[in-house]
Amino acid sequence: MLKYEALVDYMERKIVVINEEKCTGCGLCARACHEGAIKMIEGKAHLISESYCDGLGDCLPHCPSDAITIETKNVASYDHEAVSKNMEERIMPEGELINWPIQLKLAPVRSPLYNNGHLLIAASCTAFSYKNFYKDFMHKRALLIGCFKLDNYDYTRKLKDIFENNNIKSITIVRMDVPCCGGLVKMVEDAAKMIKYQIHMSIRTISTKGELVDARAK
Numbered sequence: 181m182l183k184y185e186a187l188v189d190y191m192e193r194k195i196v197v198i199n200e201e202k203c204t205g206c207g208l209c210a211r212a213c214h215e216g217a218i219k220m221i222e223g224k225a226h227l228i229s230e231s232y233c234d235g236l237g238d239c240l241p242h243c244p245s246d247a248i249t250i251e252t253k254n255v256a257s258y259d260h261e262a263v264s265k266n267m268e269e270r271i272m273p274e275g276e277l278i279n280w281p282i283q284l285k286l287a288p289v290r291s292p293l294y295n296n297g298h299l300l301i302a303a304s305c306t307a308f309s310y311k312n313f314y315k316d317f318m319h320k321r322a323l324l325i326g327c328f329k330l331d332n333y334d335y336t337r338k339l340k341d342i343f344e345n346n347n348i349k350s351i352t353i354v355r356m357d358v359p360c361c362g363g364l365v366k367m368v369e370d371a372a373k374m375i376k377y378q379i380h381m382s383i384r385t386i387s388t389k390g391e392l393v394d395a396r397a398k
Contacts, residue, residue, distance in 0.1 A: 189257040194235035194250050198225050202247035205280040206293060209239035209248060215263045223280050231259040232266060244292065277323065284326035284335050287342070293322045294346035301339075301368055302354040303327060303361045310354075310386045317354055317384070328363030335364075339371035343379065350380040357387045 196217070198209075205223040217232035218225050218239060225247070227233060235258070237250045279293045284301075300321040307313040307325075324342075326335055342348075353368055355361035365383060372379050387393045 190254055191257050192252060192254050193257070194237075194252050195230060195255050196227055196233050196235065196237065196239060197249050197251045197253075198227055199247045199249070200224050200226075202245050204245050204247070206244060206291070207278050207280065208242040208244070208292065211278065212239045212242040214238060216266050217263075220277070220280075229262070229266075230256040232263050234258050277318070278320075279322040282323045282325050284324050284338060285331065285333060287324055287338075289338065289341040290345040291322070294342060294348065296347050296349060297322055298350045298352070299324060299342075299348055300352050300354065301326075301364070303356050303364055304330070305356060306354045306386050309356060309388070309390045310392065311390065312392075313354070316392075317352060321352065326364060327360075328367070329360040334367065336367045336370050336374075339368055340374045343371055343375045347377075348379050350382070353381065353383045355383065355385055357385050357393055 198218070203224045205220065205225070207220050207225070209225050210218040210220050215232045215234060217227055217229060217234075219228045220226075235250060237248075240248050240250060279287075279291065281287055298321045300317055300323045302313075302317070302323065302325050304325045304327040310316075326333075351368065351372070353365055355365055368381070372381065384392060385394050
């Protein structure tokens with residue numbers, strides 16, 4: 181039996197080309213792409229389908245590392261119907277990770293994803309302990325994680341530098357209901373006291389049974 185596959189039209193046209201070596205994984209291009217043609221995979225931006233890219237380059241000015249170029253190539257033609265279907269099938273955009281790296285020790289002190297944005301600072305184990313972590317906390321927030329006990333590192337100065345170098349609109353701290361998480365909260369609060377502007381801060385606590393037990397704002 182013969183198997184017939186859908187024919188794809190190819191043409192000379194402009195298309196986005198991503199240099200993986202230059203890509204820092206910031207994710208700004210993926211957020212800027214209205215067609216959903218760019219996806220973050222293993223910390224790097226990838227063009228997931230030539231037919232999704234219209235070649236207009238909305239992503240280009242958002243790349244801070246000059247990893248994106250617009251080139252004329254013989255590629256699949258732009259498919260508006262495929263783009264529409266792709267956008268409809270995208271799962272839970274409110275829970276997507278928008279920044280990398282997320283570990284406090286590795287995170288940069290200056291980032292366009294922090295500036296004029298909202299930070300989620302979470303104890304490392306909270307995402308594994310609370311099943312609705314992505315849905316409840318990560319919408320439009322840059323994520324930073326750390327553990328006061330296991331990291332054995334005082335992040336107060338690093339957090340102060342992050343707050344000073346970026347206009348942070350709000351901070352949400354997610355901690356476990358265990359004594360060692362109090363150290364993470366204290367570092368964030370102490371760092372916030374060292375800067376010249378006030379940041380709205382809220383604290384959410386997860387029980388060792390994986391339940392959200394309280395919330396308080398500062």
